[in-house]
Amino acid sequence: MSAPTLEVRNLCTHFFTRAGVVKAVDDVSFTVDRGKVLGLVGESGSGKTVTGFSIMGLVDAPGRIVSGSILFQGKDLATLSEEEMRHLRGNRIAMIFQDPMMTLNPVLRIDTQMIETVLAHEKVSEDEARQRSRDALGMVGIPSPDERLKSYPHQFSGGMRQRVAIAIALLHRPELIVADEPTTALDVTIQGQILAEVQKLCATTGTAMIWITHDLSVVAGLADDIAVMYAGKVVEYGDVGEVLDKPLHPYTHGLIGSVPSRNKRGEPLRQIPGMTPSLLNLPEGCAFRARCPRAQADCVQRPELREWLPARLARCHHPHREEAAAA
Amino acid sequence: MSATDAEIYATRSFTETEVPMIELKGVSRRFAKKLDVAAKLARKLGADVKEEVVHAVDHVDLRVRKGEVVGLVGESGCGKSTLGRIVAGILPQSEGQVLWNGQDVATLPGEAARTAKLRRQMIFQDPYASLNPRMRVADIVGEAPQVHGLIKRGGFDEYVDEQMRRAGLDPAFKRRYPHQFSGGQRQRIGIARALAVQPEFIVCDEAVAALDVSIQAQILNLFMRLRRELDLTYLFISHDLGVVEHLSDRVVIMYLGRVVEEAPTERVFTAANHPYTRSLLDSVPRIGNRKRAFATVKGEIPSPLNPPSGCHFHPRCPLAFDRCKVEVPKLKAVDSLHRSACHLNDRA
Ligand SMILES: Nc1ncnc2c1ncn2[C@@H]1O[C@H](COP(=O)(O)OP(=O)(O)OP(=O)(O)O)[C@@H](O)[C@H]1O
Ligand SMILES: Nc1ncnc2c1ncn2[C@@H]1O[C@H](COP(=O)(O)OP(=O)(O)OP(=O)(O)O)[C@@H](O)[C@H]1O
Ligand code: SF4
Ligand code: SF4
Ligand SMILES: [Mg+2]
Ligand SMILES: [Mg+2]
Numbered sequence: 250m251s252a253p254t255l256e257v258r259n260l261c262t263h264f265f266t267r268a269g270v271v272k273a274v275d276d277v278s279f280t281v282d283r284g285k286v287l288g289l290v291g292e293s294g295s296g297k298t299v300t301g302f303s304i305m306g307l308v309d310a311p312g313r314i315v316s317g318s319i320l321f322q323g324k325d326l327a328t329l330s331e332e333e334m335r336h337l338r339g340n341r342i343a344m345i346f347q348d349p350m351m352t353l354n355p356v357l358r359i360d361t362q363m364i365e366t367v368l369a370h371e372k373v374s375e376d377e378a379r380q381r382s383r384d385a386l387g388m389v390g391i392p393s394p395d396e397r398l399k400s401y402p403h404q405f406s407g408g409m410r411q412r413v414a415i416a417i418a419l420l421h422r423p424e425l426i427v428a429d430e431p432t433t434a435l436d437v438t439i440q441g442q443i444l445a446e447v448q449k450l451c452a453t454t455g456t457a458m459i460w461i462t463h464d465l466s467v468v469a470g471l472a473d474d475i476a477v478m479y480a481g482k483v484v485e486y487g488d489v490g491e492v493l494d495k496p497l498h499p500y501t502h503g504l505i506g507s508v509p510s511r512n513k514r515g516e517p518l519r520q521i522p523g524m525t526p527s528l529l530n531l532p533e534g535c536a537f538r539a540r541c542p543r544a545q546a547d548c549v550q551r552p553e554l555r556e557w558l559p560a561r562l563a564r565c566h567h568p569h570r571e572e573a574a575a576a
Numbered sequence: 577m578s579a580t581d582a583e584i585y586a587t588r589s590f591t592e593t594e595v596p597m598i599e600l601k602g603v604s605r606r607f608a609k610k611l612d613v614a615a616k617l618a619r620k621l622g623a624d625v626k627e628e629v630v631h632a633v634d635h636v637d638l639r640v641r642k643g644e645v646v647g648l649v650g651e652s653g654c655g656k657s658t659l660g661r662i663v664a665g666i667l668p669q670s671e672g673q674v675l676w677n678g679q680d681v682a683t684l685p686g687e688a689a690r691t692a693k694l695r696r697q698m699i700f701q702d703p704y705a706s707l708n709p710r711m712r713v714a715d716i717v718g719e720a721p722q723v724h725g726l727i728k729r730g731g732f733d734e735y736v737d738e739q740m741r742r743a744g745l746d747p748a749f750k751r752r753y754p755h756q757f758s759g760g761q762r763q764r765i766g767i768a769r770a771l772a773v774q775p776e777f778i779v780c781d782e783a784v785a786a787l788d789v790s791i792q793a794q795i796l797n798l799f800m801r802l803r804r805e806l807d808l809t810y811l812f813i814s815h816d817l818g819v820v821e822h823l824s825d826r827v828v829i830m831y832l833g834r835v836v837e838e839a840p841t842e843r844v845f846t847a848a849n850h851p852y853t854r855s856l857l858d859s860v861p862r863i864g865n866r867k868r869a870f871a872t873v874k875g876e877i878p879s880p881l882n883p884p885s886g887c888h889f890h891p892r893c894p895l896a897f898d899r900c901k902v903e904v905p906k907l908k909a910v911d912s913l914h915r916s917a918c919h920l921n922d923r924a
Contacts, residue, residue: 437651437859437861438877439876440859441858442870442873448870463789464861465863466818466861470861470866493863503790508863509816510821512822515800517797518822
């Protein structure tokens with residue numbers, strides 16, 4: 250078996266702020282194989298974006314990767330120089346942001362932007378670069394791409410703009426794409442179109458993808474594996490179907506229970522009490538302790554991510570093990 | 577009223593003599609889209625540039641009976657918020673009538689008009705933007721009822737404490753400012769403020785859209801509990817069909833300013849009539865779906881400035897036929913509980 254496209258091991262990215270050290274990403278590990286989609290889920294502030302930025306080498310001061318490794322086809326990205334990283338970015342690894350204007354330049358025509366992107370990394374003729382750009386737009390379902398190439402970003406709807414941003418990410422047929430909530434702001438019918446195209450893409454080109462979202466339903470239909478984050482840590486990791494059907498971690502359990510369609514109509518939703526703790530003063534031991542219905546005395550000891558069942562990991566002293574093991 | 581009572585209630589059709597709590601008759605709202613500088617200049621130079629008009633809400637009929645929760649869904653820009661603001665009495669319609677307990681609010685005398693307005697309150701998506709950052713929570717919650725004489729002399733603190741507790745906030749925090757609260761708590765402040773004037777009808781506009789799932793569940797539960805305790809009626813606006821399905825007795829679906837379908841919730845989710853509703857339901861990702869191909873509706877949502885002729889949905893509709901391009905389909909009864917605006921229903 251060849252090496253996975255990406256292997257993140259014990260990644261820690263901290264922000265050294267005046268108020269204290271924010272452990273935004275604190276011991277995160279996962280693997281993404283060729284052609285597979287990893288869903289990275291968690292609530293606001295759990296560290297999803299910082300994880301994505303760490304992989305892309307985009308973490309700025311006062312933040313930095315303090316430990317761990319990010320192995321891209323076996324090579325540790327955390328040790329690369331800024332110059333080497335820049336070469337990889339937009340070439341072999343690409344990021345799609347929630348706001349497509351993070352990728353697009355508002356004052357340049359789409360063709361100018363796309364052709365420049367191609368030429369920045371490859372020695373091809375301008376004609377060839379234009380052809381590549383056209384193909385990429387077609388691939389994400391933009392009708393009459395020749396005409397569209399001549400437009401400016403403001404002439405597109407939000408959904409179209411996001412497609413263009415995805416097309417730009419695809420220009421070099423990257424081996425890895427980190428997508429940070431790219432459909433969250435879009436309407437469901439447009440989200441559906443983009444998800445369908447993304448799914449097709451990974452299957453046909455072998456691109457590995459990390460899809461960051463807080464929406465479990467999107468991950469359910471799109472991802473192969475899922476990593477659930479809470480307060481900077483991965484608390485559960487495994488096959489998407491297994492995790493969503495038989496969660497091990499009490500937090501995952503609660504999260505799935507909160508989804509309205511999982512509850513009987515009109516009945517109170519199962520809710521997780523309390524709220525996410527501040528990363529600046531996390532409780533000792535398990536960060537979910539104050540909200541956890543299964544908490545016991547030993548939860549003041551920090552739990553490690555542990556394989557409770559084959560290929561099923563959870564960071565918890567008392568996971569829902571029997572339920573998960575049952576057929 | 578218990579949820580089950582309400583459910584039975586919703587599956588009953590409106591009788592001829594029944595007076596809904598709120599009723600809209602042929603309500604429209606148009607907005608003139610102001611010309612930008614370039615367009616104004618072009619017009620000065622003699623170019624044929626017209627001020628564009630958006631039909632944000634286009635001839636909508638809507639009835640909500642006391643105790644009901646009506647869900648209003650549709651994609652961005654279809655006019656949900658505009659309709660909600662008209663229902664709440666904070667935006668005038670361009671055309672049509674708004675009736676409160678059977679009376680046209682435009683013809684109500686001063687005092688009655690004020691009461692009718694106070695009885696209808698709105699809760700917004702972004703609690704932060706709708707809360708004055710320089711006011712303490714106690715004043716945010718207590719100001720309106722004080723002004724309207726709902727608080728007896730010397731009873732301010734007690735009144736505010738009661739409102740806060742009811743919304744799940746600790747009254748000990750009443751001297752704090754909005755920025756000192758989390759998103760979910762801020763939404764609770766918005767709820768406490770709306771309920772403080774003792775409304776009967778609440779328009780919730782994307783009231784949980786900005787919240788994390790676990791916090792969203794807490795707020796949705798609060799809405800349901802308050803409905804029972806205070807006998808409230810809701811118009812619940814959301815683009816999240818899962819939320820609407822969970823909470824509503826009846827669902828109204830809009831597309832580009834028009835209501836295209838209306839039915840009891842169960843019916844909408846199991847036997848939708850309108851092709852747009854069906855496409856919408858197919859597009860919704862569901863947690864039970866695994867590695868499934870996402871269903872797609874073709875095409876973009878058209879600009880409301882220049883909506884397609886006839887049935888607005890025709891360029892995206894898989895079943896469109898000639899008539900759809902030229903004639904606007906009317907919202908007609910499919911049966912006594914269910915209305916839909918599609919020409920296919922005229923084909924036997
Ligand atoms: N530049 C920064 N300085 C200090 N703290 C930061 C900085 N950037 C991020 N953080 C903190 O890191 C934590 C994780 O943030 P991150 O943006 O990764 O969350 P997220 O899971 O992507 O949330 P969301 O769903 O809201 O996008 C947060 O507590 C955030 O406040
Ligand atoms: N004050 C206004 N002036 C001009 N146009 C407006 C105004 N308010 C709304 N519109 C337009 O009316 C249409 C309907 O807007 P509305 O906000 O009601 O939609 P919505 O369904 O609530 O959308 P969303 O889901 O994005 O909140 C849109 O095209 C919008 O641009
Ligand atoms: S370690 Fe303890 S507190 Fe943390 S999730 Fe598991 S049972 Fe709950
Ligand atoms: S009226 Fe025609 S275009 Fe409109 S929904 Fe019905 S079949 Fe489709
Ligand atoms: Mg983020
Ligand atoms: Mg709105």
